[in-house]
Amino acid sequence: MQLGMIGLGRMGGNIVRRLLRDGHTAVVYDRNTEAVATLEKEGATAATSLEDLVAKLETPRAAWVMLPAGAITEETVTQLSGLMAEGDTIIDGGNSFWGDDVRRAAALKEKGLHYVDVGTSGGVWGLERGYCMMIGGDKEAVDRLDPIFRTLAPGLGDAPRTKGWDKHDPRAEQGYIHAGRSGAGHFVKMVHNGIEYGLMQAYAEGFDILKNAASGALPEDRRFDLNVAEIAEVWRRGSVVSSWLLDLTAEALAADGELEHFTGNVQDSGEGRWTINAAVEEAVPAPVLSAALYARFRSREKEVFADKLLSAMRKGFGGHVEPK
Amino acid sequence: MQLGMIGLGRMGGNIVRRLLRDGHTAVVYDRNTEAVATLEKEGATAATSLEDLVAKLETPRAAWVMLPAGAITEETVTQLSGLMAEGDTIIDGGNSFWGDDVRRAAALKEKGLHYVDVGTSGGVWGLERGYCMMIGGDKEAVDRLDPIFRTLAPGLGDAPRTKGWDKHDPRAEQGYIHAGRSGAGHFVKMVHNGIEYGLMQAYAEGFDILKNAASGALPEDRRFDLNVAEIAEVWRRGSVVSSWLLDLTAEALAADGELEHFTGNVQDSGEGRWTINAAVEEAVPAPVLSAALYARFRSREKEVFADKLLSAMRKGFGGHVEPK
């Protein structure tokens, strides 16, 4: 079927490619005309503006917005909603906050438009592995877009089937779900990323302990000089901690066990933060997910007021002057 | 080659089976004579005592102890070391504390015996998937036992090879490593389990947030009624959080999305605790691994003195009387 795509960055561009390869058609738009031209060569229909894109889509239209979450997505959805007609659907496949989805869906519904939020995981590997999608919106719109989702999803692949899955919705084992009403897709994706932070930090702490087992600060008979690249590799098969993130870890450590080219200034996107906000709102303890987020905050700080205050108190009660 | 096995529980028994299937021979002993008889029928040589087992092994002997960590392993290693002769090797494949390995290896070395510690991951799946092994000990003994390890290890399997691994030790991608001197095997296994706790808790918190998104305590427009079984399943393919632990989660949730048959009194073995001790000794921050361990401690408590003290303070300054 036909899909309009607004935003042809790494994610948007590859989503179009994966659709074209499977026989779908696409009308594409980006402020970067080069990105549009590239995809046109690969078989997409180029649009020169949002108006042009809407004009080139057959009704009922489906336009996927794949832009950075925040002001630009908001603006684009608003503009599109002014151009589209009853029965059309706007899809937000970016990393929007689920609360924005709830609000937008209500506003679009008044105009007779559908709003579908798609949390998309897969990163740069999606073109090849497929995209894992968590979808929120009304059943009618989600069902109509099913051919799109089926193509983008990874499919069964090599992963062994879960025992007893035949009693459940078959879409989940293809790699996409209809999570619920508008906002549900991004809500689930938000928690996905919260978990992702936690998993990453668990590995990071473990490898830090392994790396520091050779520390000169330890008594000599308590030191081990370990090869972290071999350790990551050996855990990939048969161990309880095997995962795709471990595969990536193994690859990075195989290339350089010291990770010297990495800064360690770790960014965070909104989802990790919103996950903590959701946990707090629900009164659910989330110590691991919080700790993972805080480790990222801390990684980017050079001077920490909190630490200075500790030093100041230590000086106050003990006369301690902290070394540089 | 030939191996002696002491301890024929779930792990020890299946290790013997996997060896027999690949053409090795085994002399087996357990205080439970039934377990010995079962394996004898499957092709192992039965021993009626440690003395008998040692007598039936060809020199240089290799005896694998697969017993609960602690007093019984300690006693068995000590007894064995009195029965064995120069050049023989004792293997501890259980979950011993690495510090005990260091001590035992030194004691055995004085008698001319080798001591090899093997951290083994794989649980009940090892017979089928193979065992991921982290090995500590002197090179001579570890190399001599290589045929055993090669058979027990999972091998390359389906997992894609790590880019650039050809420049590294090939054993790691077969699923076993020589981690270093005595104790290194259990040290690495210890951190493995520490990470395991962290990963598990990351998933647990995330699914708890998903489950509680329908909580009646939330304003109605902020609630989502999510299907956690579908969510676990969909993340198995193409998402960043896919892992073997997620596979197990998906299977459990497919069977019962409420997990009603589970008590939630979560046990912990020594490794999670030792990992925190190691982090503290190395001065490495391990907030996620600690939080994961504490969640288990807390899961088993009914009345918490700390909580009562909070209630008492709240009453003291605010007159608050906490509801039941």
Next chain:
Amino acid sequence: MQLGMIGLGRMGGNIVRRLLRDGHTAVVYDRNTEAVATLEKEGATAATSLEDLVAKLETPRAAWVMLPAGAITEETVTQLSGLMAEGDTIIDGGNSFWGDDVRRAAALKEKGLHYVDVGTSGGVWGLERGYCMMIGGDKEAVDRLDPIFRTLAPGLGDAPRTKGWDKHDPRAEQGYIHAGRSGAGHFVKMVHNGIEYGLMQAYAEGFDILKNAASGALPEDRRFDLNVAEIAEVWRRGSVVSSWLLDLTAEALAADGELEHFTGNVQDSGEGRWTINAAVEEAVPAPVLSAALYARFRSREKEVFADKLLSAMRKGFGGHVEPK
């Protein structure tokens, strides 16, 4: 000077009493007519409605709202703002979210009204010890109300003066500050409560460790049978951890070292949650404050889905069945 007080609960009533004792006058209103009558006997002027209260106040009026944060405070502020005239001031002394203050102050400003938010600490002890107040709002209104704040504040008291404070605003050492624009008062009070949670949890964990030092699960030579009441008492003098919260702890433990009458279902008010949200928004790591909040959440849970999921995974990979 004269103050109107709406809400005569524990806090509001005692605030009026402290004002009356120092020669101020008060017009008081509460839906509970008994509370109004009681204070009338103590010298306050009774009002039968918000309208009546406003009518009985001299211009420029000052009306203090001391009600539970949320809908009822919102409603009352809105109603009052419809009754009052240019130059009048509405004070919210409850535990409102600072964001609500920002919004309300802007709305009231359009009507020529002042809005002052007062974060108030002191609990049931305020009548006797005085109230520590953190005030947000425009300088004009805050300065006009100064006689009220000066009376309510604890004053210098026994606490030794801070070296060098003569170079700073003298109000702070009297126990009240003008923290900044509208919302600043409640923002500072919010963080105050966040810290309070952290301090309480630090003591709670420490005393839990002391209490469990006698645990039968420890080897006998590692057990101590400690008297927590004596420990709390001894730390009150000369130690680094002395504090008012420790005083309260000592009193509770002196009465019952087992704290048997406390449920340990620890409530949390909004401030602890908002503090975490603020930390997350500012990208400031707040592991201690988060852990303190989560301990309260956890204290109120009987069945934890997260824990059940851990049990389910443990069964999945190791066949472990958790005991009841």
Next chain:
Amino acid sequence: MQLGMIGLGRMGGNIVRRLLRDGHTAVVYDRNTEAVATLEKEGATAATSLEDLVAKLETPRAAWVMLPAGAITEETVTQLSGLMAEGDTIIDGGNSFWGDDVRRAAALKEKGLHYVDVGTSGGVWGLERGYCMMIGGDKEAVDRLDPIFRTLAPGLGDAPRTKGWDKHDPRAEQGYIHAGRSGAGHFVKMVHNGIEYGLMQAYAEGFDILKNAASGALPEDRRFDLNVAEIAEVWRRGSVVSSWLLDLTAEALAADGELEHFTGNVQDSGEGRWTINAAVEEAVPAPVLSAALYARFRSREKEVFADKLLSAMRKGFGGHVEPK
């Protein structure tokens, strides 16, 4: 009564001074002869060696070792035990690990010597405020030394008496307790310091949130420009978070609200670490105390392997290159 003091640093020297002022006598020794000479001028009897010190003490002797925990304390206790006679007492007033006390007490008991461990809080303020002491050892020795402890303790001071304390041991409200058998004193002091870390970190995080409320990264209408010196000062009176640590904080912030002269490389002594080990051994959740310790570890790290690993994974799945 008479006391021998070995170690005349900040703590040991002032302990002697406080004793002399109250009419006790002291024999003092330190490798630093200048420190000995100074105290001799203040009325102490100088010793030129451990042997000399022992010779100058009347039987039954009492010698207080006030040296850095670890090798030097161990060695001194051992040497002293060789010089002293049945019925004599060795006191370790330093920051020793409680397990060392248990071991030493057993060894000394075989020689008929008493061993008393004294956890001492008070820092540089002890001379003036008195020392809060937690004492472990046999009743006979602890009772005999009571005049010493009574003099060193702060006494009732200004702190209001705890309601109902008359039913408890009066020593606690004087500022010292007999906590239990050997090791109990340092065990309680260890937890004291663990709590201290937690309290300090709670304040530190809170003030960090206050300081960063003006961050340019926040939307302008969500920023507050707060005066942290005033906030610390105002909380000292009438608020729930008042404490001695807050007094010190207020003093530091009054001098410089930016704390520019502090490095923020926060040291930790053994007690914070041992507290976590104790919590882990007892299976008591201690998330706040752990987080406080980890914040100190992290404060001293410049390059964190864990953070680099996070960057490496992020590059692996998303192509993210972290900025410097």
